[in-house]
Amino acid sequence: MKILVTGASGQLGSELKRALHEVSQEISGIETFFLDRKNLPLDQLILIQDILGMYQPDIIVHTAAYTAVDRAESDRQAADTVNHLATAEIAQYCHIHGTKLIAISTDYVFDGESDQPLKEDAPTAPISVYGETKLWGEQAVQKWAPDSIIIRTSWVYSSYGSNFVKTMLRLMNERTELSVVADQIGTPTYAHDLAQAIVQIIQSPQWQPGIYHYSNEGEISWYDFAVAIRDIAGLSCAVHPIPTTAYPTPAKRPRYSLLDKSKIKATFGVIVPNWRESLKHMLHASERGE
Structure with a gap:
């Protein structure tokens, strides 16, 4: 089995590299390819299918995306090219060559x-360019490769790359107090856990196409998340709750985006850890240099 991962240098791509390496050590016949923006330039649409054809994968896990949410508001074309048009090219390749696709949304x-926690069939209505272009990417996957799996996730963090957890740790070590938005509700996703879920789906005896939701269990605000980061890391920075209106950004954020994980758990037997336990795992692994 040949597995190709896009976005190899990103948070999820990096976690998948580790997870799939462990699987390949245990199971023979698994060959993996990890492509970053240099190996697979998603802004050069005409090259995408030819590059994928060089590897002839059986499964593509498409994690690469334009994720600069605020910059996307003034850089719509770039966001659309990567999140929508490039995803359409990948989906078309999968349709032509019978390749399975797992796309991250x-x-x-x-x-x-x-x-209420959002199920997969809840109405979509993005309020930012980033969300709009990701939805168009979903629609392209469903059009060109309807047998694909789409996984929507939220608030992703890991030991790799830039993310909220690492930013909070840096700021809390530099400052005596911080203000964090307290009226946006959801659940963080430890990329390590999502990578494990994807590997479990790949190994599942039955391929069940469709849209699935995955984040860690629980319901918190960004403020709650920041306080937990401080407490688990043993820092003393004061954290103050503020409303979204006190921290204006170019892109609007969903006020409530808690994802219902019932479908992915029932279909693939995925076990979803609680957000606090996963945060502890990440912070302790970082302390050990893992």
Whole structure:
């Protein structure tokens, strides 16, 4: 089995590299390819299918994306090219060659006006360019490769790359107090856990196409998340809750984007850890240099 991962240098791509390496050590016949933006330039649409053809993968895990949410508001074309048009090229390749596709999407496809955990069939209504282009990418996958799996996730962090957890740790070591938004609700996703879930899906005896939701268990705000980061890391920085209106950004964020994970758990038997336990795992692994 040949597995190709896009976005290899990103948070999820890096975690998948580690997870799939462990699997390949235990199971023979698994060959993996990890492509970053140099190996697979998603802004050069005409090259994408030819590059994928060089590897002839059986499964593509498409994690690469334009994720600069605020910059996307003034850089719509670049966001659309990577999140939508490049994803369409990958989906078309999968359709032509019978390749399975797992595509990663986001809670930003929702408007954040719900007050209940969001199921996969909840109405989509993105309120940012990033969310809009990711939704168009989903639609392209469903059009060209309807047998694909789409996984929406939220608030991703890991030991790799730039993310909220690492930013908070840096700021809390530099400052005596911070203010963090307390009225945006959801759940963080430890990329390590999502990578394990993807590997479990790949190894599943039955391929069940469709849209699935994955984040860690629990319901918190960004403020709650920051306080937990401080406490688990043993820092003393004061953290103050503020409303979204006190921290304006170019892109609007969903007010409520808690994802319902029932479907992925029932279909693939995925066990979803609680967000606090996963945060502890990440912080302790970082302390050990893992």
